[in-house]
Amino acid sequence: MNRIQNLVEAAAYVDDLDRAEHFYRDVLGLPLLGKEAGRQVFFQVGDRAVLLLFLPESTLKGDHLPPHGARGPGHFALGIPAESLDSWRTRLSNFGVPVEHEESWPAGGHSLYFRDPAGNLVELVTPGIWNLPTGW
């Protein structure tokens, strides 16, 4: 059986790589994995995944890899411990990032929604939302 094991990479598209780098590194605190001027900046998420941020006008051209690239606000969710919700609210506020919406999920878990500088809808979510074996 060909079983897919995990979600290794998610991509979002941005209009300014420097602003994206500042936001994901300094505001969200993700470790920078690598970058290529005019094309991309990559961040590690936890122990097993990577968030890829691309300039779509670059990646839509294709190069050694097949073309991709989307326009409009994308979306993804990053897991945080339940006990850090309040400190995330404070941290986002300190960086001038408004929380656009909060949601408490039927199965458990609570989400904060806000925008990255490109307008992507970023979600921070505590465990319980999906009843997955590992908590989230």
Added chain:
Amino acid sequence: MNRIQNLVEAAAYVDDLDRAEHFYRDVLGLPLLGKEAGRQVFFQVGDRAVLLLFLPESTLKGDHLPPHGARGPGHFALGIPAESLDSWRTRLSNFGVPVEHEESWPAGGHSLYFRDPAGNLVELVTPGIWNLPTGW
């Protein structure tokens, strides 16, 4: 310290939810987590993540959740064991899904790139690519 723990959800946007459901459930073999006609279909990825597929004309309107939705080919990567590469090539071929590109990465790992029915660039990748603590 507010440390983000994991990548919980990635989203892609499609133009036909039924075709997306068939592709991700039957071709890729992901367990269906839930769906809402005219809006979304969700799949579990491994033990700790979820792939969200949305109709952007629905989610861009916003509802109880903030609006999001992108157009153009998105991208994400799903992890597979190294020993399943050949059987994935066979499986994709059996379903009439052409592999658009293969890539062997400098640090290790090998990727198959192909399109979902909406044109999103899907990648299956074996461990080694990022030197993450857990293999990928």
